[in-house]
Amino acid sequence: MAFKIFKPGKELTVQQQITRRTVLSFMVLSLFAVLGYFTWTWLYHQPELPGPRGGVQKPLRQVLEANEKIFNKAFSGNHLAKTFPVEMAAKKVRVNGNIGLTNDNDTANWQLHVVRNPGDTLLVSLSEIKKLPKTEVVFDFKCVEGWSQVTRWAGVRYRDFAAFCHLDTTLNYVGFTTPDGEYYVGIDMPSAMHPQTLLCYEMNGQPLPMNQGYPLRMIIPVKYGIKSLKRIGTIYLSSEKPKDYWAERGYDYYAGL
Numbered sequence: 001m002a003f004k005i006f007k008p009g010k011e012l013t014v015q016q017q018i019t020r021r022t023v024l025s026f027m028v029l030s031l032f033a034v035l036g037y038f039t040w041t042w043l044y045h046q047p048e049l050p051g052p053r054g055g056v057q058k059p060l061r062q063v064l065e066a067n068e069k070i071f072n073k074a075f076s077g078n079h080l081a082k083t084f085p086v087e088m089a090a091k092k093v094r095v096n097g098n099i100g101l102t103n104d105n106d107t108a109n110w111q112l113h114v115v116r117n118p119g120d121t122l123l124v125s126l127s128e129i130k131k132l133p134k135t136e137v138v139f140d141f142k143c144v145e146g147w148s149q150v151t152r153w154a155g156v157r158y159r160d161f162a163a164f165c166h167l168d169t170t171l172n173y174v175g176f177t178t179p180d181g182e183y184y185v186g187i188d189m190p191s192a193m194h195p196q197t198l199l200c201y202e203m204n205g206q207p208l209p210m211n212q213g214y215p216l217r218m219i220i221p222v223k224y225g226i227k228s229l230k231r232i233g234t235i236y237l238s239s240e241k242p243k244d245y246w247a248e249r250g251y252d253y254y255a256g257l
Ligand SMILES: Nc1nc2c(c(=O)[nH]1)N[C@H]1C(S)=C(S)[C@@H](COP(=O)(O)O)O[C@H]1N2
Pocket: 093, 094, 095, 096, 097, 098, 099, 100, 101, 142, 143, 144, 178, 183, 211, 212, 225, 226, 227, 228, 229, 230, 231
C-alpha cells in the first residue's frame, strides 16, 4: 500500500487517515521524549546549591521557593485547625523526639529569655506567663513521621504574649530555641500570630511532663509537630528566616498543613 499521507487536496481513505494520525502521534511523542531528555540532562548538570538548604540543583530550589510563596499567600490567619471535644483527647499522649530536653533539673530556675532587640532581653517567669489570658486547644497533632493524635493543651496565645511584652509583630519571623540550643525552629509571623498558636504550659489540665517540654513548649496546630518546639528557652524576632533544625535536614521550612 502506498503511504501518500501528506498529499494535500486529496480525499484520504480511512486507512490513510489512521496512518497519518499514527505517524503524527509518534512524531509528537518523540519530540516530547527528546525535549524531556534534554531538560533532564540540563537540570541534572546544574550546579548544586551550597549551604544549609543546599544539596539540590538551583532550578529545583527555585520551584520549591515559588511554591512557598504561593502557599504563604494562600495562608489566611482566619483558617482554624479543626478542634475536638475535650473527651476525645488522648489520656496517654505519645512522646516523640527529645532533642534539646537535657538538664531537666535546671528547669527549677527556668526563665524565658525574650530577645526584643539585640541587647534588649526580657526575662519572664512561668508565674508571669500563667497570669496572662489562658487559651485551650484540642486538636489533631500531626507528626511528619505519619502518626497523629487528638491532644489537649493550654497556655497563652503567642499574640497575647507578644502584646504583653511589646514585641515587634511586623518582622517576618520568630525564632525559638531550647535552653541548651540543641533544638530550634523558625516560624513565619502570620503563623506565630495565628489565634491557635500557644506558648503552652499544660497538657490535659496538668503541668507539662518533663519529656513533653516542661515548663513551656510551643503548640502550633497549623503546622506539623516538628515546629512545636518543646522546652522554650529563648524567643527572638528576625527579618530573616531563623535557623530551623528540621529544615536544615531537608524538611519543608514552613511545614504547614
Ligand atoms: N525540644 C524538642 N522539641 C520537639 C522535638 C524534639 O526532638 N525536641 N520533636 C518535635 C516533633 S518531631 C514532634 S512530632 C513533637 C512531638 O511532641 P510530643 O513529644 O509532645 O508528642 O515535638 C516536636 N518538638
